[in-house]
Amino acid sequence: MKNKRKTAREPIRLGKVIRTLIFGLFMLVMLFPLLWMISTSFKREIDVFNFPIQWIPPVFNWHNYVEVWQGNYNFPLYYWNTIKVTVAVVVIQLVISSMAAYALAKMDFKFKGFIFSMFLATMMIPDQVTIVPRFILLQTMGLLNSHAGYILMLAFSVYGVFLLRQSVITIPDSLIEAARMDGATHLQIFIQIIIPMLKSSLATLAILRFVWTWNDYQNPLIFFRDQKLFTLQLGMSQFASQAGTYYALLMAASVLAIVPLLIIFIIGQRYIMDGMTAGAVKG
Amino acid sequence: MEIRAGKHKKHKDNLIGYLFMAPVLLGFFAFIAFPVIASLLISFTDWNFLAGFSGIKFVGFANYAKLLSGNDAWFTPSFINTIIFTVTTVPIGLALGLIIAAFMDKYVYWSKLFRVFVFIPYIASVVASVIVWQVMLQPTYGPVNSLLHSIGMANPPKWFVDPNWALPTIIIFQIWQTLGYNVIVFMAGLKGISADLYEAAEIDGAGEVRKFFSITLPMISPTMFFLSTMGIIGSFKVFDSISVATGGGPGTATSVVAFYIYREAFQMYRLGTANAAAWIMFAVIFVVTMIQLRGQNRWVTYES
Numbered sequence: 001m002k003n004k005r006k007t008a009r010e011p012i013r014l015g016k017v018i019r020t021l022i023f024g025l026f027m028l029v030m031l032f033p034l035l036w037m038i039s040t041s042f043k044r045e046i047d048v049f050n051f052p053i054q055w056i057p058p059v060f061n062w063h064n065y066v067e068v069w070q071g072n073y074n075f076p077l078y079y080w081n082t083i084k085v086t087v088a089v090v091v092i093q094l095v096i097s098s099m100a101a102y103a104l105a106k107m108d109f110k111f112k113g114f115i116f117s118m119f120l121a122t123m124m125i126p127d128q129v130t131i132v133p134r135f136i137l138l139q140t141m142g143l144l145n146s147h148a149g150y151i152l153m154l155a156f157s158v159y160g161v162f163l164l165r166q167s168v169i170t171i172p173d174s175l176i177e178a179a180r181m182d183g184a185t186h187l188q189i190f191i192q193i194i195i196p197m198l199k200s201s202l203a204t205l206a207i208l209r210f211v212w213t214w215n216d217y218q219n220p221l222i223f224f225r226d227q228k229l230f231t232l233q234l235g236m237s238q239f240a241s242q243a244g245t246y247y248a249l250l251m252a253a254s255v256l257a258i259v260p261l262l263i264i265f266i267i268g269q270r271y272i273m274d275g276m277t278a279g280a281v282k283g
Numbered sequence: 284m285e286i287r288a289g290k291h292k293k294h295k296d297n298l299i300g301y302l303f304m305a306p307v308l309l310g311f312f313a314f315i316a317f318p319v320i321a322s323l324l325i326s327f328t329d330w331n332f333l334a335g336f337s338g339i340k341f342v343g344f345a346n347y348a349k350l351l352s353g354n355d356a357w358f359t360p361s362f363i364n365t366i367i368f369t370v371t372t373v374p375i376g377l378a379l380g381l382i383i384a385a386f387m388d389k390y391v392y393w394s395k396l397f398r399v400f401v402f403i404p405y406i407a408s409v410v411a412s413v414i415v416w417q418v419m420l421q422p423t424y425g426p427v428n429s430l431l432h433s434i435g436m437a438n439p440p441k442w443f444v445d446p447n448w449a450l451p452t453i454i455i456f457q458i459w460q461t462l463g464y465n466v467i468v469f470m471a472g473l474k475g476i477s478a479d480l481y482e483a484a485e486i487d488g489a490g491e492v493r494k495f496f497s498i499t500l501p502m503i504s505p506t507m508f509f510l511s512t513m514g515i516i517g518s519f520k521v522f523d524s525i526s527v528a529t530g531g532g533p534g535t536a537t538s539v540v541a542f543y544i545y546r547e548a549f550q551m552y553r554l555g556t557a558n559a560a561a562w563i564m565f566a567v568i569f570v571v572t573m574i575q576l577r578g579q580n581r582w583v584t585y586e587s
Contacts, residue, residue: 020391026383027400030459036402036426037415049424052432100307109300115308122315124572126520127563132325132554133318156310172584182435186299197396197472217523222549233410237527247418254411265406269399274408 034258039253041065048247056060070195073242077228078235085147085154085231086213090206092155095250098202102194106176107186119158127218135222145225153223154213160205163275167201168194204275207268215262232257308395326559345502346559358560361536361543364450365519368539372457373514377507379458380465385499387466388473398470402463409460417443417528443528449536456524461517465510472506473499485583516568540564552572 028035035055040048040062043057050058068074103109103115134153135144143149171194181188195202217233224230230238236257243249265272303309322415329333329340350358374504383401402414420427431439442449480498489497495579522541531546533536538546540559540560 007504016390016392018394019386023386023391023397024393027397030462031400031403033412033415033419033459034395034407036419047417049421049426049429050306053426096306096310097449099303103300103303105490107296107300107303109304110295112300119315122311122319124516124565124568125315125319126516126541126565126568127324128520128541128560129558130315130318132548132558133321134314135548136321137313137317150311153314156307158311158315161307186303190303201284211406216412217410217526218545219409224543225389228447231361234412235410236408236410238416240527247421250414250418252417255565257411259408261408262403263404265403267382269402273398274404274469276464277471 001278025247026177035159037251037254037258040248041255043248045246045248051061061248064248066258068249068253068256071077073096073154073239073253074227074230075234075239075253078230079256081147081229082214088147088151090209092151092200093160093209094206096155096162097157097205098168098195098198099190100161101198102169102186102190105165105168106171106173106194116281121159121262123158132224138223145229147229150219150223154216154219156222157209160209163205164198164201167198171197200271203268204271207264207271208275210264210273211261292346322558322561325554326562329578330554332548332554341574343557347563348557350556350559350563357535357538357543357546359542361531361538361540363534364537365452365539365541368454369515370458370519370523372461373511375456376461376514377463377510378509381450381461381469381503383462384469384473385465385495388470389537390587398467401466404460405447407461410527412460413456413527414525416452444533446533446536449529449533453528453537456528457521460524461514465514467511469506472503474498475501486533508575512572519564519568557568 019256036053039053039055039057042062044059047054047058077229138144138149138153141149143152175193176189177181180194183209184192184210203267215233217237218229220229221232221237222232227238236253239253240250243253291343327341327343328518329342331338339537349355352361387397387401396527419425422428422439422441422444427442428439442448442452445452454559463577476499480502481494484494484498519539522545525539525542526545529537531542541564544560544564547553547560558579
């Protein structure tokens with residue numbers, strides 16, 4: 001109904017149609033690398049560099065995907081590792097961040113203000129400053145070159161705490177006080193009142209953290225030595241140096257690395273775009 | 284009685300508060316507080332990691348002096364490249380982002396669909412995207428150079444492997460990859476500009492261009508401020524694309540500060556200089572942010 005009314009009020013204008021077409025063309029140029037990737041992933045090696053570009057492969061070659069998946073490139077293992085660490089990081093981060101967010105927003109305890117300003121003050125510090133001591137710490141604890149160490153390290157984030165705290169603050173105090181009067185403990189309030197009201201912020205954090213962990217390259221590069229621990233991004237870069245000039249194979253591998261995220265993005269685009277731009281609106 | 288009950292309650296509140304905070308506080312101490320202090324201390328030492336803890340030698344400000352002297356064969360070019368990177372990617376990314384966002388806000392149909400398209404490179408993994416770009420920009424047979432050959436260019440650039448073109452290529456890649464983020468943030472900013480302003484300007488007979496420069500640009504300046512800060516910080520942290528595409532090469536052509544730190548720490552094992560460089564990087568980010576925060580009050584227009 002809403003759309004109908006809108007079109008009724010705003011007739012289709014030729015100028016806008018032309019601008020849309022030109023703009024669409026620009027979008028195609030921007031997406032050119034990814035479109036070319038998909039097209040090339042279905043080509044035979046000998047057809048990859050045919051010029052002019054053949055967008056529809058002259059011979060469809062599904063075998064690239066079979067080769068990447070079943071060949072000697074460990075792709076199923078990289079996939080499994082990536083899913084494992086990503087899910088663990090997301091779940092742990094949601095739990096510990098929402099607990100801290102509740103405490104910071106609704107509880108009173110000693111040094112709360114100090115802790116909060118410490119969190120805030122360190123947000124500007126880049127990873128490069130902390131990476132060497134983190135490496136030494138994990139090595140000392142025997143957690144270097146392990147998924148456990150990596151998961152622990154990524155599960156903690158000040159960003160996640162702040163994001164959730166923003167939403168906990170908007171929950172009225174009266175709601176919590178009423179529950180306290182009825183004899184509810186903080187844990188009960190947290191699980192039965194706070195968590196259900198945080199659903200959309202939790203979804204935002206979950207999906208953002210998923211994207212960032214899935215795409216993480218620098219940390220696995222530094223913290224994983226064994227190839228059997230490699231995640232998809234690290235495996236991809238190694239595959240690129242191994243597979244060298246098997247370009248169609250490389251493109252099939254790239255598609256496999258990008259597509260899961262595209263699916264997540266299309267399902268959760270509202271959360272992703274709103275979450276990633278949240279800081280901008282508040283300033 | 285009442286006072287004692289209050290005191291008891293206070294202790295209990297503290298305990299429960301810290302129980303809820305415990306995991307995050309542990310993470311904070313282990314992965315932020317301790318590393319920040321340790322890294323500062325290490326930056327004043329000469330320490331080859333392979334020598335173990337006994338190899339630590341205190342050298343005062345020697346690392347900083349060496350890096351800032353301008354004579355370090357890797358740090359100086361890395362720093363200059365980072366500056367080049369920043370002064371190109373940030374303004375171009377902002378200008379392109381604003382133009383595209385303005386178009387999508389008012390002048391085209393299907394802007395919701397375009398919004399998704401323009402964001403895709405930002406979501407796609409940097410590693411996979413770089414690999415795709417490498418193949419596309421393959422110097423001899425790649426589609427881009429085939430095109431340039433076909434329109435009569437005898438010696439097109441060799442892109443990632445060309446000493447003169449490697450850095451510009453990384454810069455173009457970075458602009459492509461982050462453009463979607465700028466567009467989405469700008470669009471959110473444009474949505475916040477009241478339609479009344481435009482209507483008033485139309486009554487006064489202002490054209491589209493006039494409206495853009497007199498209303499859109501001043502009203503969007505808070506967003507601009509935010510994005511330029513993020514852009515500068517982001518360009519100082521750029522690592523993935525360079526590590527995968529060029530490894531800082533050819534020579535030092537594409538090495539940047541973040542890559543220098545990685546190379547120094549995890550390939551050369553010189554932890555002192557690596558951490559000193561990290562603190563120099565942080566100092567630059569800190570100063571830039573402070574300057575912009577102060578300047579913000581002067582040149583940014585907020586809607587009242």
